[in-house]
Amino acid sequence: MRFQPEPSHAHGSIAKTAVVLVNLGTPDAPTAPAVRRYLKEFLSDPRVVEIPKAAWWFILNGLILPLRSRKSAEKYAAIWSRDGSPLKVHTEKQAILLRGYLGERGHEVQVVYAMRYGNPSLPQVLDKLKADGCDRILILPAYPQYSGTTTASVYDEVFKHYARVRNVPELRLVKHYHDQESYIDALKKSVLAYWDMHGRPDKLVMSFHGVPKRTLTLGDPYHCECHKTARLLAAALQLSPEQYVVTFQSRFGKAEWLQPYTAPTLVKLAKEGVARVDVLCPGFPADCLETLEEIALEAKRDFLTAGGKEFHYIPCLNESPSWIAALAEIAEQHMIGWPTMMTPLGREEAKKDAEISRAHAASLGAAN
Ligand SMILES: C=CC1=C(C)c2cc3[nH]c(cc4nc(cc5[nH]c(cc1n2)c(C)c5CCC(=O)O)C(CCC(=O)O)=C4C)c(C)c3C=C
Numbered sequence: 001m002r003f004q005p006e007p008s009h010a011h012g013s014i015a016k017t018a019v020v021l022v023n024l025g026t027p028d029a030p031t032a033p034a035v036r037r038y039l040k041e042f043l044s045d046p047r048v049v050e051i052p053k054a055a056w057w058f059i060l061n062g063l064i065l066p067l068r069s070r071k072s073a074e075k076y077a078a079i080w081s082r083d084g085s086p087l088k089v090h091t092e093k094q095a096i097l098l099r100g101y102l103g104e105r106g107h108e109v110q111v112v113y114a115m116r117y118g119n120p121s122l123p124q125v126l127d128k129l130k131a132d133g134c135d136r137i138l139i140l141p142a143y144p145q146y147s148g149t150t151t152a153s154v155y156d157e158v159f160k161h162y163a164r165v166r167n168v169p170e171l172r173l174v175k176h177y178h179d180q181e182s183y184i185d186a187l188k189k190s191v192l193a194y195w196d197m198h199g200r201p202d203k204l205v206m207s208f209h210g211v212p213k214r215t216l217t218l219g220d221p222y223h224c225e226c227h228k229t230a231r232l233l234a235a236a237l238q239l240s241p242e243q244y245v246v247t248f249q250s251r252f253g254k255a256e257w258l259q260p261y262t263a264p265t266l267v268k269l270a271k272e273g274v275a276r277v278d279v280l281c282p283g284f285p286a287d288c289l290e291t292l293e294e295i296a297l298e299a300k301r302d303f304l305t306a307g308g309k310e311f312h313y314i315p316c317l318n319e320s321p322s323w324i325a326a327l328a329e330i331a332e333q334h335m336i337g338w339p340t341m342m343t344p345l346g347r348e349e350a351k352k353d354a355e356i357s358r359a360h361a362a363s364l365g366a367a368n
Pocket residue numbers: 024025026027043048049068072085087143147149150209210211212222250252283284287288289290
């Protein structure tokens with residue numbers, strides 16, 4: 001059958017609204033087979049690797065997966081928490097807290113999370129929302145800066161899913177929020193709170209995930225959006241251009257990616273006599289392999305080995321209250337016109353729910 005079977009239409013049923021927080025995804029376990037499954041799905045996405053399909057199939061299956069899965073699994077093992085992958089733990093907590101926060105503001109909405117690769121998958125989550133009677137869906141990618149490699153890939157998966165559905169819900173998609181005041185403010189608060197506790201660095205390094213340089217030449221706005229986030233944050237922190245630098249991390253393969261690269265920049269700073277650097281990753285709303293391993297462990301080692309004296313990693317926004325408030329603001333702006341407001345009685349219940357949400361998020365334990 002071309003289209004999935006529909007539940008029989010219930011006359012007079014009230015349509016529900018859902019917000020789906022979508023993050024990249026992560027392996028189910030820090031083992032070579034689980035990492036291989038995850039990498040295969042991730043790196044087979046033509047949005048992520050733009051190499052002709054047949055040639056890439058041989059490189060991926062013959063070289064990358066056999067070589068990278070075990071190495072990557074070791075890295076995941078170094079950052080894995082009692083409750084699982086940090087990326088998943090933080091994303092789940094963010095969704096729980098966002099639901100409580102929106103409820104306190106009077107919105108009757110479901111908030112769930114999904115992963116673009118791995119579990120819980122977008123198709124699974126969208127099917128469940130349909131079964132629950134959600135007929136208005138807001139897709140909120142956990143990528144503040146738009147990139148064809150990430151945000152557009154989430155859109156692809158959503159469209160692919162609904163291409164098999166007869167009764168498609170009303171759909172809205174968030175594109176980006178790299179310059180949203182509340183997001184910049186959440187970053188600013190997290191940096192200032194860190195500096196209040198640990199003092200200030202000689203240089204603040206703002207490290208974003210890299211993408212191939214070619215995507216910039218071909219019109220992807222990602223590079224410009226990262227620089228805009230950095231410029232707005234620097235202004236909010238009253239930093240002069242000499243006090244911070246924007247870098248790009250996680251280069252993959254041999255082609256040129258966006259420059260300057262994070263690790264070589266840190267080595268250069270150490271050699272120039274910069275004693276203390278603080279590294280912040282503003283493009284990652286949740287701590288993950290790329291921040292906890294690549295930056296907080298590997299980049300730290302590189303900086304100290306090159307003669308640097310003090311390296312500080314400033315954690316991602318994770319569950320910080322101002323970040324949850326920013327997410328709620330972004331969701332509210334995109335739900336305008338949808339009838340989500342509760343009755344006064346519903347509001348009282350929502351306040352109790354928000355308390356339960358906070359207790360639930362706390363009970364999920366430390367992410368790392
Ligand atoms: C191969 C090309 C890749 C592109 C392009 C890319 C873009 C990109 N990625 C993120 C966010 C994350 N990436 C993460 C891990 C990760 N990324 C790549 C490759 C590309 N990313 C790989 C192969 C991996 C897996 C780890 C490894 O083997 O090195 C993660 C962390 C996931 C986790 O489980 O913790 C995030 C988050 C962005 C934002 C982005 C483009 C803007």
